[in-house]
Each structure stands twice: as structure tokens, then as C-alpha cells.
Amino acid sequence: MSTRRDFLKWTVLGLGACSTRLGAHDMRGMGKLGGGPLCKHLVADQASVPRLLDPGQLKPFVDRLPLPPVLRADGTTLRVDMREAEQRLHHDLPPTRLWTYGGCMPGPSIEAQSGKVLRIDWRNLLPSKHFLPIDHRIHGAEKDQPEVRAVVHVHGACVPTASDGYPDDWYVPGQSRLHTYPNRQDAAALWYHDHAMGINRLNIYAGMFGHFIVRDEHEQALGLPQGEQEIPLTLSDRLLTTAAQLYYPVSGNSEAPWVSEVFGNAMLVNGALLPYLEVQPRRYRFRVLNASNARFFNLKMRDGRPFVQIGSDQGLLAAPVSLRNLFIAPGERADIVIDFAALAGQQLELVNDALPIMQFRVGSGRAKDASMLPAVLRDVPRMSESAATKQRMLTLDSYQDCVAEPMLMLLGGKRWHEPVTEKPVLGSTEIWNLVNLTDDTHPIHLHLVKFQILDRRPFDTGAWMDAQAVRYTGAAQAPSAGEAGWKDVVQAWPGMITRIIVRFDGYAGRYAWHCHLLEHEANEMMRPFEVVAA
DSSP: OOOHHHHIIIIIIOSSTTSSOOOOEEGGGSOEETTEETTSOOOOSOOOOOOBOOGGGSOSSOEEOOOOOEEEOOSSOEEEEEEEEEEOSSTTSOOEEEEEETTBSSOOEEEEETTSOEEEEEEEOOOSSOSSOOOTTSTTOOTTSOSOOBOEEEETOOOOGGGTTOTTOOBOTTOEEEEEEOOOSOSEEEEEEEOOTTTHHHHHHTTOEEEEEEEOHHHHTTTOOOGGGEEEEEEEEEEEBTTSOEEOOOOSOTTOOOOSOOOOSEEEETTEESEEEEEOSSEEEEEEEEOOSSOOEEEEETTOOOEEEEEETTEEEEEEEEESOEEEOTTOEEEEEEEOTTOTTOEEEEEETTEEEEEEEEOSSOOOOOOOOOSOOOOOOOOOGGGOSEEEEEEEEEEEOTTSOEEEEEETTBOTTSOOOOOOBTTOEEEEEEEEOSSSOEEEEESSOOEEEEEEEEBOHHHHHHHOOOOBOSOOBOOOGGGSSOBSEEEEOTTEEEEEEEEOOSOOEEEEEEESSHHHHHTTOEEEEEEBOO
8 A cells, every 4th residue: 555655755746846755853953852862772672563463354344334323412511421442343353442432433423503502521431541552751641640641622623722622631530521612613524532642642543533513504505415315434544453452553662662653454434344334326425534643545436436525624615526536634524425326236445545445335226316416515715815914934843863763743843842932813814834844744733723725835955954945946736626625634745835824713822733643743743822812
């Protein structure tokens, strides 16, 4: 399977911008971490890896696609428990130990109405000991901190900071937190997940995530597929032992087990391995979420037939977009429609590159379909660059040890605990230039706000590293049609300056922005920003 670096190198950029490894910062100027010089290569003291499951040996398409339960706002406070559970990921496997919201992975799909306040009591009923490997050298996960901590972030929600799930606002088993969601935003497929400082990569890998759907009258009046024809597809990848238990890979050094990225060979859809979905010969709407730690999915139909994208992170696009593949980063969402009307009696596969993800089984005969796919979905006015009162140059940095092993990722060259440097004024508009000096694509997420992608442009990374000079090496590339709506995650490609324009509406207070590759985020690729009152 192609990696996202290969995919972007040969398929997306087409410019040769990534044809050689980009220069990375050297760790020798970065002081100490955990009492030792960072440029010292740590010799592994643990080499054993359990026997891992080969999903290719399992019979595909024997399990029906699970659909998470739905919690709808009814004016009362919802209660969602975080708790350990067991769940069978495939018919032929024993149950897997998971940490969940509401007892299942993914957790319940929470539905809210735009403009109506929703309150959720998030209760931490998890065990007091973690079952995945904690790296105590990571900020926020030191040995003097409780092993098990949690706080819920509704990704994409415009909320006061007290209910945002700020990484330092974690709480321990036996405690709960009441969050208030005003939902003063357009219809969109958001999602919720753990955000506890230093360990959310482990908590999410353990199963702590779910959909959060905001609906509004405009979207409901469009006649899009709904009810049984609107299906969540939450994608994640995992490594499993032959006993079907989660395996989280480690560096081999017991004092520093963190690894820079985690990829699994078991591709899960709604928590199931290689499921099938029975559909009628009619239109279906799929709310796709990439909840993986690090994997980018390149989704397509096995036979190459097109499908239609109608929405992205922050709701509907201006108009439907026909696609033959969907390249979706961790944290991103895509709203797609597949029309099975002409496929009665057939079976189709959804694949990631060439590997199967799930199967659609289309019923025979005809089905009545009153749904529509309008040519115009909503007005998405493009934000004018002239509206911005400030531009920021923000670097994406990777630091390597003396044998070129990744050790640290930073934003703007600063760690989480350093003083806040981004202080936008409430109601103001800014352009953020994401200067990617690494050889990774980083999905960058800003809490609180939505934004639009202006463009991406290749530049001379050496000139920047030498003198912080911007020397472009090619033309600016406009966002794809599927990215041209409102976003809250942007793929910042290597060797490119990615520009986004953001209006800081909502609430004053402190929020976070970070890479949504969870291992990067955990190891300092996250920074606070503070929205200040005018």
C-alpha cells in the first residue's frame, strides 16, 4: 500500500517538490529531555513483539456493518460514560478489550440541532491503570501524573473554552465534567474524541471517539438521503495480536517508547473488520470520518465508478463534486453520496488504494427514491484576502537525533508550555501561512473556528532554513473542489506553504491548534492560541 508521502509525492503534487528528503532540524541545539542529550541515540532494551494478526487470513464480508446507537438532544442533559468494554471486531475473532464512550467503538452518534443548546455530562468510569504503553518523557505524561486521564473535545465545535476539551483540563476516573454546546453553527458532521495531554494518542487508539452531527433547517430542506439512507462510516486502523487484542507499537526503549507514527494493518469501519452493508438500489449518504492516529485513506470504488462529495469538515459544499477517489487525512470528514439505482443485485467494494475496506450488497428489483441531489447546496462565499488584518508565518518543524530518527515536532519552533504567541482579536480575520519544513504531510486543526484554504505553493526550504527567506519555486495551487468549502483541518503538504484564512468568531479564551497525526501532537506538535476581546 502506498504511504501518504508516496501518494503526495507522485500523485498529488506532480511538481517534484518532494522528490528528495527535506532538511530536518538537528536536535543538538534543543537542550535536554528526560535528563539526557537529545542527540544521543537510545539503544533499544526491549525487542519482543507479540505475534500479530494478519487480517488477510480472515474471511471478508461476513459481518454486517455495525451502526452506532444515536443520542438525540431532547432538552435534557445527556450522560455519556467513558468505560472499558469488549467488542468483537470480526465474526472469527474473540472480543477485543477497548476503552469507549457508551460501551461501543465508535461511541454513540450524538445529534444536535443548530441554535439549540446541548449539555452533556461526560463521566470518566475508566480503570485507574492504562493498558497501553505510556511514555513518561512526553510533556503532560510524566510519572507524577495519573496514568488515566481524559477530557472530551468536540472537534469542529464553536464552544466556550470551558467546554472545548482543552488538553490540560483532564480529569481522572471517578470524576465527570458537564460541557455546554451552544451549536450556533451550520449543519456539519463533527466528531468527539479524547484530548488529554500526553495520552490522547493512546486513548483514541483504545477506542475513544464518535460522531457529533449538527443539523439545520436549510440542510433538511434539500431532500438529501436521510434516515436509513444516511450512514456513518468511521474509519480507523489498528494492529491486533493473534488473540485479537490491541497492540500499540513502541520504540523498543522502555524509558522512551514513543514512536513517531502508528499504522495498523487492520482497517476498521465503525469498529468492524471487512464488514458488508446491504443497500437498496437508490441514493445513500455516507458521513465519512477518518479517526485514525496517522493513516491517510485513499478511498475509491473497486471498479473505479465515481461518487459525489457534497460536504467537508464544516458542512455542505457550494455544489456537488464528482470524484473517483477521496484522499482523507486523520481528523477530516467528507460527506458523500453514492447512487446504487443502476446496480440492483450487484456487489461493490470500497477500497483503500487496492485493499478492501467494506462491501456494498445492492438489493434486487427497484426501490422508490424520493431523495434529491441539488445542483446547488448552499452559498459558500469566498473570504477576501483583503479582509485579513494580520498575516502569520508559522513553521512546521521536525527535529532528528544524530542517527536521523525523528524525536520531536514543533509548531513555530515552540513547545506547548512556552508563552502564547498567537493572540488573534475576537471578530478579526487573519491569514496563517503554514511553512512546512518537514517531509510529512501534517493535517493541521484549529479549535473553535472554521476557515478556508487559500492555496498551497512550493518554496525553497533551504532558503528558509538559512535565512527565513521565502523563495517560491512554483505557482500557487488552489484547493481542490472538495476542499473549497469550510474546513477545520487542512493538509499542509511537505515543501509547501499552505495558506488558510480564518475569522476568529465565537468566544474569547484559550484554545489549541495542532497536527492531527496523534503521535506528532503528543510530542509537542501542539500550541495554544488565545482569542482576546477587542
